[in-house]
Amino acid sequence: MLGAPPKARIFRFGLFELDLAARELRRSGTKVRLQDRPFDVLTILVERAGEVVSREEFRQRLWPADTFVDFDASLNTSVTKLRQALSDDADNPRFVATAGRRGYRFIAPAMRVEGTEAPQAPVPTPSSPPGQAARASSEIAKVRATPWRWLAGLSVGAALLVSALLLAFHFLPKPRPKVLNIVKISHDGRLDPWGRLTSDGARFFYLAREGGHWNLMQVPVAGGDSRPFPEPARNVRLADISPERSEFLSFAFSIRGGDLPLSLTPVTGGPPRPVGSVVADDAAFAPDGKKIAFTRPDGIYSCERDGSGVQKIVGLPNRSQNPQWSRDGRRLRFTLAGGRSSAPEIWEVSADGSNLHRVIGDASFSDLCCGRWSADGRYFFFEAVRDGVRSVWAVREQEISRLAASAAPVQLTFGPLSYGVPTPGEDPSKLFVFGGREQFEAVRYDPASRRMEPLLPGTRSGPVALSPDGEWLAFESDGALWRSRAGGSARQMLVSGLARVARIEWSPDGRRILFRAARGAAPAKFFVLSGETGTSSELPLPSGEVEAVWHPSGQSIVFARWADSTLPLQESGIYLLDLSTSQITKIPGSEGLIHPSISPNGQFLASVTEVELSPGQSCHLKLFAFRTHAWSDSAQGTLINPGPWSPDSKYVYYQDILGPNEPVFRIAPGAAKPEPAFDFGDLLRSGYIRCAFAGFDAKGTPLAALTRSEVDLYRLDLELP
Numbered sequence: 001m002l003g004a005p006p007k008a009r010i011f012r013f014g015l016f017e018l019d020l021a022a023r024e025l026r027r028s029g030t031k032v033r034l035q036d037r038p039f040d041v042l043t044i045l046v047e048r049a050g051e052v053v054s055r056e057e058f059r060q061r062l063w064p065a066d067t068f069v070d071f072d073a074s075l076n077t078s079v080t081k082l083r084q085a086l087s088d089d090a091d092n093p094r095f096v097a098t099a100g101r102r103g104y105r106f107i108a109p110a111m112r113v114e115g116t117e118a119p120q121a122p123v124p125t126p127s128s129p130p131g132q133a134a135r136a137s138s139e140i141a142k143v144r145a146t147p148w149r150w151l152a153g154l155s156v157g158a159a160l161l162v163s164a165l166l167l168a169f170h171f172l173p174k175p176r177p178k179v180l181n182i183v184k185i186s187h188d189g190r191l192d193p194w195g196r197l198t199s200d201g202a203r204f205f206y207l208a209r210e211g212g213h214w215n216l217m218q219v220p221v222a223g224g225d226s227r228p229f230p231e232p233a234r235n236v237r238l239a240d241i242s243p244e245r246s247e248f249l250s251f252a253f254s255i256r257g258g259d260l261p262l263s264l265t266p267v268t269g270g271p272p273r274p275v276g277s278v279v280a281d282d283a284a285f286a287p288d289g290k291k292i293a294f295t296r297p298d299g300i301y302s303c304e305r306d307g308s309g310v311q312k313i314v315g316l317p318n319r320s321q322n323p324q325w326s327r328d329g330r331r332l333r334f335t336l337a338g339g340r341s342s343a344p345e346i347w348e349v350s351a352d353g354s355n356l357h358r359v360i361g362d363a364s365f366s367d368l369c370c371g372r373w374s375a376d377g378r379y380f381f382f383e384a385v386r387d388g389v390r391s392v393w394a395v396r397e398q399e400i401s402r403l404a405a406s407a408a409p410v411q412l413t414f415g416p417l418s419y420g421v422p423t424p425g426e427d428p429s430k431l432f433v434f435g436g437r438e439q440f441e442a443v444r445y446d447p448a449s450r451r452m453e454p455l456l457p458g459t460r461s462g463p464v465a466l467s468p469d470g471e472w473l474a475f476e477s478d479g480a481l482w483r484s485r486a487g488g489s490a491r492q493m494l495v496s497g498l499a500r501v502a503r504i505e506w507s508p509d510g511r512r513i514l515f516r517a518a519r520g521a522a523p524a525k526f527f528v529l530s531g532e533t534g535t536s537s538e539l540p541l542p543s544g545e546v547e548a549v550w551h552p553s554g555q556s557i558v559f560a561r562w563a564d565s566t567l568p569l570q571e572s573g574i575y576l577l578d579l580s581t582s583q584i585t586k587i588p589g590s591e592g593l594i595h596p597s598i599s600p601n602g603q604f605l606a607s608v609t610e611v612e613l614s615p616g617q618s619c620h621l622k623l624f625a626f627r628t629h630a631w632s633d634s635a636q637g638t639l640i641n642p643g644p645w646s647p648d649s650k651y652v653y654y655q656d657i658l659g660p661n662e663p664v665f666r667i668a669p670g671a672a673k674p675e676p677a678f679d680f681g682d683l684l685r686s687g688y689i690r691c692a693f694a695g696f697d698a699k700g701t702p703l704a705a706l707t708r709s710e711v712d713l714y715r716l717d718l719e720l721p
Helices: 036-047 055-062 071-086 130-145 147-171 681-685
Strands: 010-013 016-019 024-027 030-032 052-054 096-099 103-106 111-113 178-184 203-210 213-220 236-241 247-252 260-266 273-280 282-285 291-296 299-304 311-315 320-325 331-336 345-350 357-360 366-373 379-386 389-396 418-424 430-446 451-454 464-466 472-477 480-485 492-495 500-506 512-518 525-530 536-538 546-550 556-561 573-578 584-586 593-598 604-609 619-625 630-637 640-645 652-656 664-667 675-678 690-696 702-719
Touching (some): 010 036, 016 036, 036 071, 036 103, 055 071, 055 103, 203 702, 236 260, 236 282, 247 282, 273 299, 282 320, 291 320, 320 366, 331 366, 345 366, 357 379, 379 418, 464 500, 472 500, 472 512, 480 512, 492 512, 492 525, 500 546, 512 546, 573 593, 593 640, 604 652, 619 640, 619 652, 630 652, 630 664
Parallel strands (some): 389 418
Antiparallel strands (some): 010 016, 010 111, 016 024, 052 103, 096 103, 178 702, 203 213, 236 247, 282 291, 331 345, 345 357, 366 379, 379 389, 418 430, 430 702, 472 480, 480 492, 512 525, 525 536, 593 604, 619 630, 664 675, 690 702
16 A cells, blocks of 8 residues: 655755755856755755754764864854855855854744655556456457547547646636746835835835834835935825826825825935825825825725815725826725734725725735735735734736636745835846844943943844843743843743734732734734743733733833724723723823823823824823822823833823934923933934833843844846736
8 A cells, every 4th residue: 555645855945945855056047066965054054944063963963073173163154155045145144044152053944744645657558458458459349430420529528638738728827927037126224114115217115214203214116325306305205206207295204103294206316295294004006196095094095196186986994005007097005004803915906996895805814004016916915914024025926717727926035134115126037125123222321421232132132021029031932922131031821823922021029021013913912931930921901902001009000092983083092900800990081192191109190192193292200109190291292102100109201203213201290391311312323223111130131132234125027927
């Protein structure tokens, strides 16, 4: 009895495939020459992607004890050859990183391809028994004796064959699009994907974050040095370019958000011109350049180029973005934001508002966004997150035939970088994308001495939280929640299998951890992890946009519900959740307030206004006194985030994230004005793009979450069958 066919062991990363069964490394389907020892080193690294493989482990697995060889030199040579095969760089690695003197780590996401069967040898056809051959000869004789019956059968067979070929043409798998090459276009490493990508054919335009503002940059399509756009130079987001390439649709902004005045900006630079009184989230020119489609919180609208003739195309239950016209101007495709328990999806509607339907939506996708047609209209590209990796996908447009089946999306990029905002070039085989990642670092920062000390040296992590006594760290790394000593020792994995971890906070007594995380494409939820039992329990919080922090007593959770298209303003605000009874109580007068922070003595609550509710207006810090149940307006800024209170509850600290040098202030309840505490100007000038104040350690030293960008513009050279 024949056994089941063996499974091929294949890993994908970037443009590469590692086939362990065939012992082949392939780049975009083409075999890459790699000697046996470097191949074995790569196998060990990929199978343990994200972990440090020690030099001693390499020695034990690859060089037996009785082998007399300069092991260190041999391993170094193997890694060097491996990096050459991967076009990797030891100083700026994309795949293989050196872990000090300990060993090496594979830092790219490696996706295992499941269920692929190894090629099998053809099974020989056994010879026919003599009796069977005789019966076959008899049948042939009968056919020869009846030529007309034979011809009729041939005609029927031919018709069936043609039908089968037609069905096969429509339903059998077609060749898949793939990336042949990736070329880096910009080199400043500061591209902000929120600003999108726009091109006039000769240049690409993008936003680059620099501390409290964004610079509008331009770079040649062929690549080279980036330089600022002449006017406007700051805080202007380009949404689209007119078909004749004379004007941009643009939005001036102070914070990244929606509900912004729409303008026309000359491609050569100059003052923007308002598009009537249109306020929108996003916009796009129609193919003829005469009309503009724009999105509002309640649907999609159109207007003339001067802003007149506003008409509603379709009403929608949630916000939408990235409207894209089909080449003939008959359809609009767009991203529809997810509801309280669903992920974003790509939908389509006819230009007259009819035939609204979903085009792309997959339960395994999260953050699905930014779709665009290729220049010839044959393909539709979009970005999505799957298994924690942001990638670019392509789907072949459905052929105009009742027999045609919709093609499934094909993943074009596989890491190690995140890729997104696919923007087709004039040549359908060229696709421009952002590529890279932001590096986060949690540090202690002494503003007086300007000294900085990493909390987790040598560890790639997301959010980090220090315990109240300063002895323990909780942090996210490689899709898991970890705990370690403050110096990084005694590491212990607490929860694994997490796609995203957005917030971590220790309870006041240091025995529990509050964290917000998601698994797969499911919406993120808040959990409390018990240090005594090691189990986590989901908090019974309402759905929607929610943020939560500990109450100083440790017996309650303080949470904010954000007002948006799914939650009326009157239901938004600050709430208390009693952990013992699950009873929820609303703080009176807190509608439209977010970012709660309660003083250690429990007498005051700090919160800020939700700026998205009042575009163009300042953000206000408000204090609530539990004794009088009264709110007071204490400070204002561009985008305020309340930090911790002083241990004696005399001051609340806050940061104006978009203020010059991202300053931190403090203010006492009842004080007339705030006091400057410190800022992050020195760190911003050293290359960090964001410096978020994260509180103080047990000794009063400020903590900060620093962000360094490594995001640039890339070109993908495609093969589109």
